[in-house]
Amino acid sequence: MSATISDTGSTFGVLARQEIRNYLRAKLFWFGAALTLAVDVTMLFDLTDDPSSSGSYMIAPAALLGVLGLVVMYGLTRRSDHAAEAAGAVAVPEGTRTLALASAVVVPLSVAILSFIAAVVTWYVHPPAGYIVPPGISNAYVLAQMFGDGVLCAVGGPLLGLLLARYYPKRGITAVASVLLVIATILLQGGLFGGAQPYRVFWFWTYFLTQSPEGGPGQHHFTTHPGNPFLWLLYLVTLCALGVVVAVRHDPESDRARLGKLAIGLILVAVVLGALTMTVGFTESVVNPAVCPSC
Amino acid sequence: MLHHAARAVPWGRVALAAGLVVGLMELVRWNPWVLWPLEGTAVGLLAGAAAWCFDETAAAVVDTSPRGLAWRAAARSPAVLLLVLAWALAVARVGNDAAFGHLEAILVQGLAAVATGAAVACWRRARGVAAPGLLFAAVTVPVATVWALVRPLDDHLTVFPFGTTSTHGWHMSTIGWATAGGLANLVLIAALTDAPWWHLHRAAWAFERKR
Numbered sequence A: 001m002s003a004t005i006s007d008t009g010s011t012f013g014v015l016a017r018q019e020i021r022n023y024l025r026a027k028l029f030w031f032g033a034a035l036t037l038a039v040d041v042t043m044l045f046d047l048t049d050d051p052s053s054s055g056s057y058m059i060a061p062a063a064l065l066g067v068l069g070l071v072v073m074y075g076l077t078r079r080s081d082h083a084a085e086a087a088g089a090v091a092v093p094e095g096t097r098t099l100a101l102a103s104a105v106v107v108p109l110s111v112a113i114l115s116f117i118a119a120v121v122t123w124y125v126h127p128p129a130g131y132i133v134p135p136g137i138s139n140a141y142v143l144a145q146m147f148g149d150g151v152l153c154a155v156g157g158p159l160l161g162l163l164l165a166r167y168y169p170k171r172g173i174t175a176v177a178s179v180l181l182v183i184a185t186i187l188l189q190g191g192l193f194g195g196a197q198p199y200r201v202f203w204f205w206t207y208f209l210t211q212s213p214e215g216g217p218g219q220h221h222f223t224t225h226p227g228n229p230f231l232w233l234l235y236l237v238t239l240c241a242l243g244v245v246v247a248v249r250h251d252p253e254s255d256r257a258r259l260g261k262l263a264i265g266l267i268l269v270a271v272v273l274g275a276l277t278m279t280v281g282f283t284e285s286v287v288n289p290a291v292c293p294s295c
Numbered sequence B: 001m002l003h004h005a006a007r008a009v010p011w012g013r014v015a016l017a018a019g020l021v022v023g024l025m026e027l028v029r030w031n032p033w034v035l036w037p038l039e040g041t042a043v044g045l046l047a048g049a050a051a052w053c054f055d056e057t058a059a060a061v062v063d064t065s066p067r068g069l070a071w072r073a074a075a076r077s078p079a080v081l082l083l084v085l086a087w088a089l090a091v092a093r094v095g096n097d098a099a100f101g102h103l104e105a106i107l108v109q110g111l112a113a114v115a116t117g118a119a120v121a122c123w124r125r126a127r128g129v130a131a132p133g134l135l136f137a138a139v140t141v142p143v144a145t146v147w148a149l150v151r152p153l154d155d156h157l158t159v160f161p162f163g164t165t166s167t168h169g170w171h172m173s174t175i176g177w178a179t180a181g182g183l184a185n186l187v188l189i190a191a192l193t194d195a196p197w198w199h200l201h202r203a204a205w206a207f208e209r210k211r
Helices: A002-025 A027-044 A059-087 A094-103 A106-125 A139-167 A173-187 A198-202 A229-249 A256-279 B002-008 B011-030 B037-052 B069-098 B103-126 B132-150 B167-193 B196-210
Strands: A209-211 A221-224 A287-291
Touching: A002 A027, A002 A059, A002 A094, A002 A106, A027 A059, A027 A106, A027 B132, A059 A094, A059 A106, A059 A139, A059 A173, A059 B132, A094 A139, A094 A229, A106 A139, A139 A173, A139 A209, A139 A229, A173 B011, A173 B037, A173 B132, A198 A256, A229 A256, B002 B069, B011 B037, B011 B069, B037 B069, B037 B103, B037 B132, B069 B103, B069 B167, B103 B132, B103 B167
Parallel strands: none
Antiparallel strands: A209 A221, A221 A287
16 A cells, blocks of 8 residues: 555656646746746836836736746646547546646746745835825735735636646637636726725735726825735635645546535635635725825 | 638637627727726737638648638638728727727737738648647737736837837837738738748758658
8 A cells, every 4th residue: 555655656746747847848938937037127127117116016927927827737738638648548547647737836836936026125125106005004915915916826827727628628718718817807906996896806816905996197096905915815825725626626536525525615715715805904995195196 | 612611710719709809899998098908818819810710620631622722711711801890890999099099000900910810820731730720829819918918028019009108119019010910911922822932941841851
């Protein structure tokens, strides 16, 4: 028995390293990583004179590593499936291959963490203008938003690609999925409608600090939107774990009953964390009284 | 030819893409300051859908048939025309105000994207690839979408200009798109007419492979 466990662990390790190498060979990943780092450099050296400092940097890693990561991971998963089909009766179960593919997210995660570090340094070296952060809002609040939108979404995108490849391996699905993902994200980013959309925290990507929708050009204020960004981080981590469990559960040879219970447990935890994100600590918008002259 | 077009073109997908393009531009019209990135998504979708129109999954059969690539591509062109009409309608509905006063520039972006998608697909078909549009769309649509969202290096390389972009930026972007469209048309003509230089290039490539 111990020999079997050891063999399984070894197979997983070999496969995980292979999938990490495959992710690193993806041109689309390097395209996204290069642009993310280019954005980081312009931010670090303040080449664009952005008054919000790095307060809105998150769109770069989320889109360039997350959305493009969805395409990369979908391709890797389909390639893994084709290789398994070509090999016929294979010794490695689909669940092990899925876990190995999921481990490849360390690649975009590493770049996203580098980008986050650059954003934190920028935040302190080139502080934002006085009209950006409302009174009483801490730096930790802003950094939590940056980490959730910038780092966890760079991991969540590839995991979404893994799920799509497992459950909806259709032609052109990545193109359609990326379009729908971006539409939903723009609509739920906050600041688009009145009423601050407190339910938006259930989406993968949203702003907690942004400009208010009220007023015309030169009349906007920066404001927080209802929601606790610290709890939201836990919510996003739970969603990532749920994604991996659901992807592994696709394997007909897996222990579906146990994984199903685990998935239901994670869904309940996510719902509770989402509700807590809406209701604990930051339930009201905090508006910066200073007008944003560049909005 | 119409019979070929009716059977060969993935009309369902083309209609879906055309509908999505119109829908995306309606969202842009509703709130251009916030939803402008969807204009870039629509342009990417046009390029991907145009490329998809020329996929021939039964390439092994049709490549040996008497009908050449140019004839088959011409037969599929009504699908491209549908995409162009959808784009023209969508841009016209957006109007000059929501387009930040640059309606023609936006029209050029879409037309150049359609030309580029068609050119890449026909060029790859001429090289024997059966379904190049699928891969092209799978990459182009997400890349155009994230580029329009992030607009990296926008001061130096304006691909999808925004309301805050300078007139010079809009102008340079339009020149870039028009150039891309012009080059795409040249590639398309060369691929479909099996131009001599093109043929020589393929012969040299095949010779290198044999060596």
